[in-house]
Amino acid sequence: MTTDDAPESRMTREVELLWGLDASPPRRGPKPRLSREVVIGAAIAIADAEGIEAVSMQRVAKELGYTTMSLYRHVDSKEDLLVLMLDTAMDAPPPPPRSDGDWRAGLEEWCRGALELYRARPWSVRVASSGPPVGPNGLRWMEAGLRELVGSGLPVGEAVQMLVLLSAVLRDTVRLEADMSRAARATGTTLVEIEHDYSVGLRRVVTAEEFPTIALMLEEQVLEQGSGAGPPDRVGGPADELEFGIRRILDGIEAYVRAGEGTGGPSS
Amino acid sequence: MTTDDAPESRMTREVELLWGLDASPPRRGPKPRLSREVVIGAAIAIADAEGIEAVSMQRVAKELGYTTMSLYRHVDSKEDLLVLMLDTAMDAPPPPPRSDGDWRAGLEEWCRGALELYRARPWSVRVASSGPPVGPNGLRWMEAGLRELVGSGLPVGEAVQMLVLLSAVLRDTVRLEADMSRAARATGTTLVEIEHDYSVGLRRVVTAEEFPTIALMLEEQVLEQGSGAGPPDRVGGPADELEFGIRRILDGIEAYVRAGEGTGGPSS
DNA sequence: ACAATTAAGTGTACGTCATACACAGTTGAG
């Protein structure tokens, strides 16, 4: 009858969870020896080392030397734990605003930074998020990306759309690379070899009649290259090849914004 | 010593699985009453109706009126079943080549078609694929997309990169929309309401000092619109807003290809 | 100082999951 009659809309709950608005003041019982942060940390350590599928309540508890059920004193459910892991994984601050207002360079930095983050914790792109970010870290990244996009001259609405699009590109490319890496690890080979195996497999079923363009791709050994030259941080996965695509997207934004200048804004 | 000494490289296995190269000729035992296709179909029906997490071996078996273990006569593992479901979900032929060689229109059609497919089976973007498509249906879509991209004048290698990028955009946007829909269903509301809840939740933690651009976004009620006007097939999710972003990407490709014309190819 | 209260961590238990294995019944090849 006071405040919480409504089912609290899930979103509200997630906000409270991620901003620590659910913690009650110092309480009565024994001092907690475990803490939410420690639990999250242990879970992340496991996910980093062995992938998200290795993270189970039992495993996290064992790693910490507690019983499984003790975790439930600090986290309401495994789903909550995953949500908390997600925002924690986005620590590392986004690139700060540039002093020159170069939005293109700013966005490229943002993409590189986000990609680095996702790549360092590939499991983070696999956990379900019920929507855009709401945690403090996630919001910081969102703010930084949005800032650059709005700086380009795009109206906010369209800036949001482009941010969603850019995140989608980064996330799903990392997901693909992570899935390939997992397959590589499972067979004890490398990412490069997996890509080679892929083209070998394809050649068995791709005919020039039915799949002319794919056949062309195989002829030119498009999949085999990639790891040839380039910066030393190349792993050989699809995320190495993202720069080109990102640049096309930025080109597209630039063209659009330029076309809108002088015509009373790009909202046409 | 003959052919199969090596562990068969996973990729080869997947190809054989998806192209039915593993079926032996008519055999000796009782006639199978169940079949691989029926199992896949039942699994897809469950995933369509209740999401991928409802698909368990027990559940599929129950739906078919057989024991759980009977499924293993037709499918080696649940993972194999998921892979088979994936390619089967991509039935529905991609758009055919256009008679006018308009690659932009062709690519837009391709995106629309793929988006429709993903949206009809949102679970398909959630299952792990160890790499690019290898099944007959997946390859048909890949061929169609690649055909248009190469038609634009892009060299094959860069066309592949843009195809990966476009798929990433479509896939992850559908994933986001599906996650939001799931949250909506769980609380018994609609996608539109979820987006509203999201901005309500955000307003509780977003200050104009720390998150100026997000604050601006909230002021302009960017999240609340979306469902205003538009074609009747709008659901209110993020995938509705994809057209704008896709067009920017196509703009980017067009600009790049045009710039490369006359300079001896766009490979600079 | 002491009792009542409340919270932290434990132990046990349940239902669901993927799947290994031994089995019974059915079929075609020799």
Place this chain on the structure above:
DNA sequence: CTCAACTGTGTATGACGTACACTTAATTGT
């Protein structure tokens, strides 16, 4: 007609998420 191969069944195992009752330790009101 026999036997080998194959289909579907039954049972079992170990991992999972989590509900619930419990012990024990800390705090608060008297």
